[in-house]
Amino acid sequence: MTATNRPASRLRAEGLTLSYDQRTVATDLTVDIPDHSFTVIIGPNACGKSTLLTALARMLKPRAGQVYLDGAAIASYRSREVARRLGLLPQTSTAPGGITVGDLVARGRYPHQGILKQWSAEDETAVVDAMRQTGVLELADRPVDDLSGGQRQRVWLSMVLAQQTSILLLDEPTTYLDIAHQVEVLDLCAELHAHKGHTVVAVLHDLNQACRYATHLIVMRPGGVIAAEGDPRNVMTAELVEDVFGLPCRIIPDPETGTPLMVPAAPKWYAPAGATSAETTGRTDAGDVPADGAAHDPAMAKTS
Numbered sequence: 001m002t003a004t005n006r007p008a009s010r011l012r013a014e015g016l017t018l019s020y021d022q023r024t025v026a027t028d029l030t031v032d033i034p035d036h037s038f039t040v041i042i043g044p045n046a047c048g049k050s051t052l053l054t055a056l057a058r059m060l061k062p063r064a065g066q067v068y069l070d071g072a073a074i075a076s077y078r079s080r081e082v083a084r085r086l087g088l089l090p091q092t093s094t095a096p097g098g099i100t101v102g103d104l105v106a107r108g109r110y111p112h113q114g115i116l117k118q119w120s121a122e123d124e125t126a127v128v129d130a131m132r133q134t135g136v137l138e139l140a141d142r143p144v145d146d147l148s149g150g151q152r153q154r155v156w157l158s159m160v161l162a163q164q165t166s167i168l169l170l171d172e173p174t175t176y177l178d179i180a181h182q183v184e185v186l187d188l189c190a191e192l193h194a195h196k197g198h199t200v201v202a203v204l205h206d207l208n209q210a211c212r213y214a215t216h217l218i219v220m221r222p223g224g225v226i227a228a229e230g231d232p233r234n235v236m237t238a239e240l241v242e243d244v245f246g247l248p249c250r251i252i253p254d255p256e257t258g259t260p261l262m263v264p265a266a267p268k269w270y271a272p273a274g275a276t277s278a279e280t281t282g283r284t285d286a287g288d289v290p291a292d293g294a295a296h297d298p299a300m301a302k303t304s
């Protein structure tokens, strides 16, 4: 497909320079978010993932370049109009003191309110549905301040879902969550993408989850540079992980899904109980090193 007949993405960024005062995080960053994709962004700490997401949501004004939403410069929209099309879950948010879960989630309906439009049954349904989807409905009357980090994270996600936008930008939606809730949130994102046709963009740290869920993977390196992007099965290689994260590893097929599974290389000193030294180190010069080191430990020998 050539650049000219490629369908334009609803959300794309062209030639962005992103800075905070004196610090420039990215220069000439161009990215297309494929429509109806589950796009996952991975990359080492501080490489600019959150900065990119905030620029895509118009929360950060680029020094140069432009973000386009539905074919028009995002800067040209009224903020309520952006919020009807695109929702952002920031990496960190602070709730107003004393606010309850239900009231916070209801704030997600703000873009749908107006001077003349009162709170409607539709708003109520959207809020209850969003709380149910993230499993926080039973927390509705609790103050947000009293919740655990994981509960709070699901409340914020709920607020974004209540906004009912067809584009969702989620910055580390699984942070603070136990593994079962991580899977639940990612399954929910996958469902929004697969069954409702939403475009979901999420920053994740777990490369294996990224490979399982992403239909489009974007790998960023420090300096806000895109190192690779595409189908995770083509993108995720040991060379890339070592290059971008500095981590030697192996990539094997995930036994459940067949997607790439990244296994970090064991440190040289690692010797699991019961394994021979040749097995653990892969060396063939082990000679007569005993299979069970413990048997040759004088302290152990006394008791055996």
Ligand SMILES: Nc1ncnc2c1ncn2[C@@H]1O[C@H](COP(=O)(O)OP(=O)(O)O)[C@@H](O)[C@H]1O
Residues within 6 Å of the ligand: 020, 023, 025, 043, 044, 045, 046, 047, 048, 049, 050, 051, 052
């Ligand atoms: N509000 C800010 N003011 C100044 N520097 C910032 C701010 N937010 C982020 N940075 C810096 O910008 C760089 C990219 O940050 P960020 O986009 O948050 O990285 P990531 O999300 O990939 O971990 C980092 O060096 C970070 O310290």
Ligand SMILES: [Mg+2]
Residues within 6 Å of the ligand: 049, 050, 051, 091, 171
């Ligand atoms: Mg971040």
